[in-house]
Amino acid sequence: MYAAREAYAATETYAPHEAYVAPAHVPPPYVPPAYAAQPYEPFGPPQPYEPYEPQSPESYEPQSSQSFGPPQPYEPYEQQPPQPYEPPSPYGQYGPPYDPPSSPHGAYGPPEPFPRPAYASSEPSYDPATLITPYAPPFSQPSQQSPQPQPPLLPRQHGARSARGGQGERRASPRRIPRRRRSSRPAPSPDVLRKLLPQALVVAFLAGGTSAFVASDKAIKLSVDGVPRTMHTFADGVDDLLEEQGLAVGAHDIVAPAPGAGLASGDEVIVRHGRPVLLTLDGQQRRLWTTADTVDGALRQLGVRAEGAFLSVSRSSAIGRTGLALHVRTERSVTFMADGREHTIRTNAATVGQALTEAGIELRGQDTTSVPAGSFPRDGQTVTVMRITGSQEVREEVIPYDTVKTSDASLFKGTEIVAQQGAHGTRRVTYALRTVNGVKQKPRRLRQETVRLPVTERIRVGTKARPTSVAGADGLNWSALAACESGGRAGAVDASGNFGGLYQFDTRTWHALGGTGRPQDASPSEQTFRAKMLYVRRGASPWPHCGRRLTG
Incomplete structure (x- = not known):
């Protein structure tokens, strides 16, 4: 607007206090623009919003600083050499004491008069009220509607509002404003520049430091x-x-x-931050670390299947920096064999006994399971229920007697005499009898009591040296007696089996003579010796048929 006024003032002759004459033409009537007659197009129905998909913290990948490129290295610092020391002037850094100039205008002299245009000599003093005259239209058309009150306008707004007015208003032409010439001021002296240069350097240094400070700051x-x-x-x-x-x-x-x-x-x-978790999973205890802050997040991070599992704490419980102890029993498949039927269940029980109760199987009396009831049930395990019936039985058993042998010097070596006959004792034993699933088991001894004590057998054993001959029997024909009794055969045994040897001893007589074992098993010399001893005791009567051959 002001440029237009200056251009207009340059082409017209300026006449001070010249009355304004409006152009004698009528503005054309207002025609609305073409787009005002076009109807608005509807936007149509609103489009639905896309569903929001939340992102988990694990899937979030923070923006890497590599997209901004590597950091630029700092420029090397160049150390300036030290300046030689200059002693201060006696007046300090402020120079000699102030000497006021003799002129009232100082060292710069009196101010130069401000140049004024040529026409200003005849122009009266400036009055803002007379610079711009408010516009008054020469004529106006009657309006169909009552005029609305308008707010007061400034001088610069009056022209603009007139340009936007309706019919009957005319655009006011800008009033010609006198142009002022720009005066050239004198250049500052070198002393002034010398004083302003340090200040400019300080301002530049502070601006550079502020820029570096702002550049080093990061929003993270x-x-x-x-x-x-x-x-x-x-x-x-x-x-x-x-x-x-x-x-x-x-x-x-x-x-x-x-x-x-x-x-x-x-x-x-x-x-x-990592958090320790003392996890007992299906009876197995382990110490693990997790960065999750809840039990549910820790189970997902550790890969523990929590569906249908037993948890010692709630899944929404928080895990502190000190960690916690967590017991987890996952759901497992266990099969029970009972009463000839198969029962398979899925359970998170802590013991086999609890799982057996969940399966609806009852243990009665002495019934038990193939594994301890307090053991932990494993996935896929098969447990057999054993139905047990039991009874008791009392039996009498024989207690064998002991044999004690004592030495006897009055008896020849090889001679043993039973001094006390032994006798067996008796005891009463109680046994437990049971059947497992209909099969009898080995009896188990419960208790016993003694009914009769056994009697110890005592035997005297001879230690006396055996003689080589028997007085009164050496001169007899023993070979003829042996030939008559056994045909001279030392191992001969009669048809009844009660007599044997060369001289056909019975076992009892043989033992009474100090012999051991069976007579037919002894040597011929021992048999002859025992026969002589018998002859000394009893004569030839033990051999009623062949005894006469001893002297014949």
Whole structure:
């Protein structure tokens, strides 16, 4: 607007206080634009929003600082050589004491008069009220509607509102404003420039330092255990940021990006601390680490199937930094064989006895299972229920007697005499009899009592040296007696089996003479010796038929 006024003033002759004459023409009537007559097109029905798909924290990948490129290296610092020391002037850094100039205008002299245009000599003093005359139209057309009150207008707004008015209004032409010439000011002196130069350097240094300060500042989003926050930092890398925030990470913690990565403004750093979990899974105890902060998240992270499982704590329970102890019993398939039928169930019971109760099988009396009832049921395990019936039985058993032998010097060697005959004792024993699923088991001894004690057998054993001959019997014909009794055969035995040997001894007589075993098993010399002893005791009567041959 002001440029148009200056151009108009340059082409017209300026006449001070000249009355304004409006152009004698009528503006054309208002014609609305073509787009105003066109109807609006409907936008149609609203489109449905796409469903929101939440993202899990594990699937989130923070923006890496590598997309902004590697950090630029700093320019090497150039150390300036030290300047030689100059002693200060006696007046200090402010120079000699101030000496006011003699002229009231100082060292610069009196001010130059402001140049004025040629026409200003005859122009009266400036009056804002007479500079721009308010526009008054020469004529107006009657309006069908009553005029609305308008707010007061400034002088510059009056022309613009007139240009936007309706019919009957005319655009006011801009009033010619006198042009002022720009005066040329004198250039500053070298002393002034010398004083302004240090100030300009200080301003430039502060501006550069502020720019470097702003460039080093970074807006980082830090998420610690799922709690995000945005911060400003001057750290160059993830390690510096963690140290600045006092976050110590261990071998079981997760940091993304890696601790050695760099940082750029807009990056996100995720820190998840590890938590120890003492997990007892199906009877097996292990110590594990997880970065999840709830039991449900830890089960998913550890790959534990929790559907239908027993948990010692709620799945929504929080896991602190100190960890927790968690008992998990997953659902397992167990088969019970009872009463000839098969029962298969799925259970998370802690013992076989609990699973047996869930299967609806009852144990009665001495019934038991093939595995201990307190053991942990394994997946796919088969347990047999044993139906047991039992009874008791009392039996009498023989107690054998002991034999005691004592030496007797009055008897010849090889001679044994039974001094006391032994007798067996009797005891009463109680046995437990039982059947398992109809099959009899080996009896089990429960208790016993003695009815009669056994009698010890005592035998005297001769130790006297045996003589080589028997007085009164050496001169007899023993060979003829042997030939008559046994035909001279030492191992001969009669038809009844009660007599044997050369002289046909019976067993009882043989033992009474000090012999052992059977007579037919002894040597011929021993048999002859025992026969002589019998002859001395009883004569030839033991051999009623052949005894006469001893002297014949």
